[in-house]
Amino acid sequence: MDATTVLLERFRDDFAAGRDFHYGIFTRDEREVLGGTGLHPRIGPDAIEIGYWLRETATRRGYASEAVARLTRVALEELGVSRVEIRCDPRNTASAAVPRRLGYRHVTTLEANALTPAGEPRDTMVWAQTAAELVGPRRE
Numbered sequence: 001m002d003a004t005t006v007l008l009e010r011f012r013d014d015f016a017a018g019r020d021f022h023y024g025i026f027t028r029d030e031r032e033v034l035g036g037t038g039l040h041p042r043i044g045p046d047a048i049e050i051g052y053w054l055r056e057t058a059t060r061r062g063y064a065s066e067a068v069a070r071l072t073r074v075a076l077e078e079l080g081v082s083r084v085e086i087r088c089d090p091r092n093t094a095s096a097a098v099p100r101r102l103g104y105r106h107v108t109t110l111e112a113n114a115l116t117p118a119g120e121p122r123d124t125m126v127w128a129q130t131a132a133e134l135v136g137p138r139r140e
């Protein structure tokens with residue numbers, strides 16, 4: 001079995017078991033993958049982390065911001081967690097622009113708490129939004 005199939009089966013099993021929730025971002029006709037996003041319950045009780053990526057050709061059209069805005073509401077209004085977090089490398093300016101654009105609060109920057117793929121220490125920016133901080137009209 002190829003690595004992509006193994007990965008997708010893991011995503012499917014994690015979703016079904018309620019462990020981790022990966023979503024694809026597709027073109028409207030669902031024939032092409034533009035990127036992915038997810039709700040990751042790995043930051044303690046009553047909070048959830050959102051992750052996201054886009055393929056190079058799908059950037060700068062607002063897709064990541066739109067997907068993250070929607071998942072933020074799913075987490076805070078439908079799952080009912082108290083806090084959503086986004087974590088990113090401060091040098092990843094495109095990534096940090098997503099929570100900033102959506103009105104997330106920059107809580108802190110953790111120093112040298114993670115490693116780059118090359119094994120170098122790197123900082124982590126922590127962004128958060130609570131239900132009270134949600135911008136825009138609430139869904140009934």
Ligand SMILES: CC(C)(COP(=O)(O)OP(=O)(O)OC[C@H]1O[C@@H](n2cnc3c(N)ncnc32)[C@H](O)[C@@H]1OP(=O)(O)O)[C@@H](O)C(=O)NCCC(=O)NCCS
Nearest residue numbers: 052053054059060061062063064065066087088092094095
């Ligand atoms: C992080 C990442 C998803 C950001 O992609 P992005 O294209 O900058 O984000 P969006 O899809 O929200 O697009 C925002 C851009 O589209 C523009 N845009 C156009 N229409 C828009 C709309 N309707 N709504 C919002 N933005 C819109 C924005 O002005 C912004 O442009 P700018 O870059 O000139 O400021 C992308 O860089 C990526 O996949 N990086 C690699 C993986 C990664 O780092 N993931 C995050 C790990 S923490």
